[in-house]
Amino acid sequence: MNLIETDDERAFRADVQGWMRSHLQGEFEPLRGCHGPGAPGFDGALAKRWEQTLARAGWVGIGWPREAGGAAMPLAQQMIFHEEYVRGGGPGRLGHIGEQLLAPTLIAYGTDEQKARFLPGIRAGTAYWAQGYSEPGAGSDLANVRTRARRDAASGDWVIDGQKVWTSWAHESDWIFVLARTEPGSERHQGLTLLLVPLHQDGITIRPIRQMTGSAEFNEVFFDGARTEGALHLGAPGQGWKVAMALLGFERGVSTLGQQAHFRHELDLVIETARANGAARDALLRQRIAQAALGLATLRFHALRLLGAQDGALPGAAYTSKYAWSNWRRDLGRLAMDVLGAAGDVVDDDTTRQRLQLLWLGSRADTIYAGTNEIQLNQIAERALGMPR
Ligand SMILES: Cc1cc2nc3c(=O)[nH]c(=O)nc-3n(C[C@H](O)[C@H](O)[C@H](O)COP(=O)(O)OP(=O)(O)OC[C@H]3O[C@@H](n4cnc5c(N)ncnc54)[C@H](O)[C@@H]3O)c2cc1C
Incomplete structure (x- = not known):
């Protein structure tokens, strides 16, 4: 990557600066400099309206390929966008997990139907995602995941039982990707599947965890016969470890x-x-x-x-x-x-x-x-x- 900015990059920087100045004001003023859901007085509904404002201007999915609905911007431009976003006082991004973690994994491993169903909501700032990896006995040792999922013979749905913990922003999210053990008796990295699960359903309880900052940014999430459609596994059933690691690669x-x-x-x-x-x-x-x-x-x-x-x-x-x-x-x-x-x-x-x-x-x-x-x-x-x- 060239460290000297081209004329086009300088012009792009000026565009982002101008956009931030003219949009991060009025009703969005309380979000200025706010680091996200853990900040005191954080207003989730306002943060989502801000995400939608960004989305309408084309600032969501700037690095995604065009066929996925993105802008396919080169890295230098993406970097400039992020620099000017922060310099302009832009708040922490509530859409981060969907846009930056799940979307690239969907693009790499999702079926055409999954991409068509989920990418537009992330791109529009209307669907928010949480990450369901860690459990009380599975943090660093993620392969120790105990949350189970089985197929319901009648409907073909996945039925999920177990518990996730430290789930950031689950209380503001619509969906969660869940690493679950789908092959009974399997151990470690084998027999795991990454499932896409709607959060708003009776089988799921979200309980906030209060942090030392005073706010509750993350949660415990309990699955008690929670359901998701049979087709909503990301990657092949039993091969979830590979997909989960690819997602972590995007996270880091x-x-x-x-x-x-x-x-x-x-x-x-x-x-x-x-x-x-x-x-x-x-x-x-x-x-x-x-x-x-x-x-x-x-x-x-x-x-x-x-x-x-x-x-x-x-x-x-x-x-x-x-x-x-x-x-x-x-x-x-x-x-x-x-x-x-x-x-x-x-x-x-x-x-x-x-x-x-x-x-x-x-x-x-x-x-x-x-x-x-x-x-x-x-x-x-x-x-x-x-x-x-
Ligand atoms: C702010 C925040 C947000 C988070 N958001 C999410 C989220 O959205 N979704 C999600 O799934 N998870 C989330 N997590 C959980 C995070 O991924 C785990 O906390 C992390 O993986 C560590 O796991 P643990 O807390 O169970 O600690 P443990 O794995 O129990 O580790 C405890 C200590 O033992 C050490 N240790 C463990 N194993 C080894 C080893 N093999 N060798 C040497 N030392 C070792 C660790 O380094 C650590 O110091 C979040 C955590 C934080 C702090």
């Missing part, structure tokens, strides 16, 4: 394009605060801020290099991304609190302080979701460096 890969811009925004807030409250006069804090800035530049170049490389051109390098960005952000959270000093303990209406406090609390989750630090290190050791288990 291209879907993080917008992250860099978001991180830059957070770092800028830390720097502004340090300038305003005098923390920048402290030589050690100044050094940590400089290190954070260098770390972010390195993350950015690493991401650009990876995303611009041909498949397989940088063996091993892809494994390091998640570990690198999540540790960088966890350290930024600590730095934010140190820059605030004693004021970091104060709970009040100061929005900058609230954002930095949320950055600190939220960053504690980064080294857990989408694969914990220890699991990432195992993968780097075993898969990238070829070391023994």
